[in-house]
Amino acid sequence: MRLWKFCCSLKLAIVLATLATFLLMGGSLLFPGNPRLFDRLEQMPLGQWLNDIAAGNLLLSWWFYLFLLMMILLLLNTCCCFIDWALNIRVRWRKSGEYLIHLGVILLLSGFIWGAAGGWRHIALPCTVGALTPLPNWPGHYLAVDSFEPIFASSGQPTDMISKVRLMAGDRQILAGTVRINQPLLTGGLVVTPASFGRNPVGFLFSLAGQHVELKTGDQISLQNGDRLKVLRFLPDARYGKNGQLLYRSNRIGSPALELSVTSATGRNWRGWYFLTQSPPAALRSLNLRPLQPLYTNYSSLTINYDPGAGLAATGGILTAVGCLLALFSYYRKRGRQDRPEI
Numbered sequence: 001m002r003l004w005k006f007c008c009s010l011k012l013a014i015v016l017a018t019l020a021t022f023l024l025m026g027g028s029l030l031f032p033g034n035p036r037l038f039d040r041l042e043q044m045p046l047g048q049w050l051n052d053i054a055a056g057n058l059l060l061s062w063w064f065y066l067f068l069l070m071m072i073l074l075l076l077n078t079c080c081c082f083i084d085w086a087l088n089i090r091v092r093w094r095k096s097g098e099y100l101i102h103l104g105v106i107l108l109l110s111g112f113i114w115g116a117a118g119g120w121r122h123i124a125l126p127c128t129v130g131a132l133t134p135l136p137n138w139p140g141h142y143l144a145v146d147s148f149e150p151i152f153a154s155s156g157q158p159t160d161m162i163s164k165v166r167l168m169a170g171d172r173q174i175l176a177g178t179v180r181i182n183q184p185l186l187t188g189g190l191v192v193t194p195a196s197f198g199r200n201p202v203g204f205l206f207s208l209a210g211q212h213v214e215l216k217t218g219d220q221i222s223l224q225n226g227d228r229l230k231v232l233r234f235l236p237d238a239r240y241g242k243n244g245q246l247l248y249r250s251n252r253i254g255s256p257a258l259e260l261s262v263t264s265a266t267g268r269n270w271r272g273w274y275f276l277t278q279s280p281p282a283a284l285r286s287l288n289l290r291p292l293q294p295l296y297t298n299y300s301s302l303t304i305n306y307d308p309g310a311g312l313a314a315t316g317g318i319l320t321a322v323g324c325l326l327a328l329f330s331y332y333r334k335r336g337r338q339d340r341p342e343i
């Protein structure tokens with residue numbers, strides 16, 4: 001009985017809350033001097049940060065584990081207090097507002113713990129328009145960006161980023177909608193918001209026999225002599241290493257190269273690399289291919305968060321707000337009757 005009263009006591013709640021506050025205040029002083037450690041808190045779920053980052057830096061992060069322990073003990077204290085009220089509700093029903101706040105806090109902390117343990121986050125995941133982008137932490141699921149339109153102010157600064165996206169589970173569409181600034185896509189704890197945008201080089205525009213042709217990976221062209229030219233691969237910046245192996249250096253235009261094949265009706269085939277900063281291979285010189293400019297495709301960088309405890313935490317927040325209103329109503333009603341209720 002004494003142990004139960006201790007678990008339900010307000011003094012225990014005050015001690016735990018005070019310790020948690022001092023731990024958080026003291027630990028936050030380490031944030032400015034250790035950005036590599038603590039900046040990652042905003043880039044990944046708490047559970048992943050504790051396991052991947054904090055566990056390897058215990059000299060700087062030990063206080064955070066104690067803070068979480070205090071919060072878990074405070075959660076248990078609140079649970080005991082709520083259960084004790086529920087068991088004696090016949091004589092304590094007038095304090096329903098206060099205990100709705102207790103229940104709201106329980107749900108808030110439980111939702112936070114659930115989200116920290118089972119959630120994940122992708123910051124600024126590049127999603128190419130017209131392609132399926134796999135979600136690494138959600139196997140079998142993809143995000144498709146069907147269109148992307150940046151909106152610019154007269155000064156040239158972007159004011160909005162509008163992406164039409166689809167969430168796919170294999171070949172099955174789960175959700176479709178528009179994502180823009182201040183208008184995220186929400187479903188079942190999943191939140192998709194715009195982060196930035198850019199463009200990637202995907203090929204080159206060439207002059208061929210007096211015409212302009214686009215050559216991108218997978219494109220095929222029928223030549224005047226009946227041969228077929230096919231683009232097997234495009235690399236925006238490549239070079240040969242010392243061992244003769246082709247190296248991919250970056251996704252920016254530097255030394256672009258096309259892997260091409262020419263298929264002849266006579267059975268004479270050729271396959272090789274054409275570095276656009278050099279003279280074309282002998283098999284291509286008769287075509288008089290002349291590179292003009294690179295071709296780009298837009299991509300939208302989206303931040304994708306999954307928090308399975310979001311609904312539980314939202315319910316806790318609503319109950320806490322309702323409890324506060326009931327508690328205030330009860331207090332002022334008793335005060336009007338000069339009951340002098342305790343604050």
